[in-house]
Amino acid sequence: MPLERIVKELIEQTLEEARSIGCHHVWRVRLVLGALAGVSPEELSGCFQELARDPALAGTSIDVEVRPALARCKNCELEFEPEADPWPCPRCAGFSWVLLEGDEVYLEGIEQEPEG
Numbered sequence: 001m002p003l004e005r006i007v008k009e010l011i012e013q014t015l016e017e018a019r020s021i022g023c024h025h026v027w028r029v030r031l032v033l034g035a036l037a038g039v040s041p042e043e044l045s046g047c048f049q050e051l052a053r054d055p056a057l058a059g060t061s062i063d064v065e066v067r068p069a070l071a072r073c074k075n076c077e078l079e080f081e082p083e084a085d086p087w088p089c090p091r092c093a094g095f096s097w098v099l100l101e102g103d104e105v106y107l108e109g110i111e112q113e114p115e116g
């Protein structure tokens with residue numbers, strides 16, 4: 001999925017979340033990015049800032065937490081953290097594995113401006 005579409009969905013979710021808790025200005029957005037999602041944290045937050053036109057998101061700071069990927073080897077069943085794709089299994093050096101997690105991008109939560 002192109003980054004722009006992912007980010008637009010994240011922005012919609014952010015605004016929905018803000019509405020649901022009666023938050024008029026989002027202070028911070030926390031995003032989770034899988035290590036193999038194919039986009040850097042800088043690209044993700046930059047794109048978010050660029051596309052966030054709603055006043056509720058003016059000046060919002062964007063935290064991107066990168067989570068390591070997790071894969072299971074199809075040959076030896078070992079679970080390991082691939083740092084790229086392709087990436088050899090550390091036990092059998094095979095390249096045939098299933099990605100269990102690590103290609104996701106999602107909204108972890110939003111924060112309102114602290115009071116006082």
Ligand SMILES: [Zn+2]
Nearest residue numbers: 073076089092
């Ligand atoms: Zn293996």
